[in-house]
Amino acid sequence: MESSPSEQMLYNKTTKRFTQAGHFYINSYFIETRYPTNNQFAAIEKHTGCPVSTLRRKFCRMRKQFPLLTYVPLRIINTINFLNSITMEEAIALKTQILDANTYEFLINPKHVNEKITINEISSFTSNKIHDGKYLKDFMSCLIKSDNFNHSSKHDSFINITPACTTWSSIKESAKNFCTSHSINKLRIPIHYICLRARLPILPSTLLEGNVRISRLCSTNGCIREEHIVMENTSISTGREHCGGIIVVLRPYGPTASKRILKIQPCEHGVQHVDGDSLNFSCRKMQVSILDEIAIAYLDSLYKTCSS
Ligand SMILES: [Zn+2]
Numbered sequence: 001m002e003s004s005p006s007e008q009m010l011y012n013k014t015t016k017r018f019t020q021a022g023h024f025y026i027n028s029y030f031i032e033t034r035y036p037t038n039n040q041f042a043a044i045e046k047h048t049g050c051p052v053s054t055l056r057r058k059f060c061r062m063r064k065q066f067p068l069l070t071y072v073p074l075r076i077i078n079t080i081n082f083l084n085s086i087t088m089e090e091a092i093a094l095k096t097q098i099l100d101a102n103t104y105e106f107l108i109n110p111k112h113v114n115e116k117i118t119i120n121e122i123s124s125f126t127s128n129k130i131h132d133g134k135y136l137k138d139f140m141s142c143l144i145k146s147d148n149f150n151h152s153s154k155h156d157s158f159i160n161i162t163p164a165c166t167t168w169s170s171i172k173e174s175a176k177n178f179c180t181s182h183s184i185n186k187l188r189i190p191i192h193y194i195c196l197r198a199r200l201p202i203l204p205s206t207l208l209e210g211n212v213r214i215s216r217l218c219s220t221n222g223c224i225r226e227e228h229i230v231m232e233n234t235s236i237s238t239g240r241e242h243c244g245g246i247i248v249v250l251r252p253y254g255p256t257a258s259k260r261i262l263k264i265q266p267c268e269h270g271v272q273h274v275d276g277d278s279l280n281f282s283c284r285k286m287q288v289s290i291l292d293e294i295a296i297a298y299l300d301s302l303y304k305t306c307s308s
């Protein structure tokens, strides 16, 4: 069936080449379905105008060109392409609208601190180094809506983009154009993606290939803190989910006095970033170890030996 004049041309039968929109359509289809069935090929032919025999050869070439690495869902592809279709100014305006419409606070994920301490006492930890309790509190704090911690599911924070999107006026026209040209009724955009787009002139195409993803150092759904949102290798990002985080060794000074930080050990993901402070890229989780009396007595004996 011929495409109607109002529809965007996807395949040029004269040059026997796909148009830009056609390439996008085929690439998106390929990411979802690497081996279309006969019926699916027939449907693609009907939609694009490209003969099935040509489509079969194209899919074969694409499978060789793009061996299966990491699966990237179509909604992520659409999200990255949409965010790159808007300007950085639009992304900044959209982020501002989202911040104005919600109540974000600096809060520590309670699941990321073990039961040996309370979240409230972290800032009181003392240290003779720069990484004291106030540093740790800031290090661990997400910028988040408090009810995000209540979701037991993997629910993330999204905004919905539709062709007739009026809520997010800053991107109204761009949303309409993108959704219409890509036949999208609704696109859920993770808010932390928007925050990153507001910092970068463009999101790199490597995000479409599956080896790199937008990740959070805090593994906390809903967090939009700039310092916690990074682009990194997919395997590192996945590893953060199961990482125990930094290890903080404390020395207590009586039951009521503040605790002293003896040592902060970065997590493996922070150590992998060789440049700068390895705590910067460590996971925002902390395991606390409090020295017992025997360990303290041993340390004190060592100190006396060294100083005598
Ligand atoms: Zn965070």
Ligand SMILES: [Zn+2]
Residues within 6 Å of the ligand: 239, 240, 243, 244, 245, 267, 268, 269, 270, 282, 283
């Ligand atoms: Zn880690």
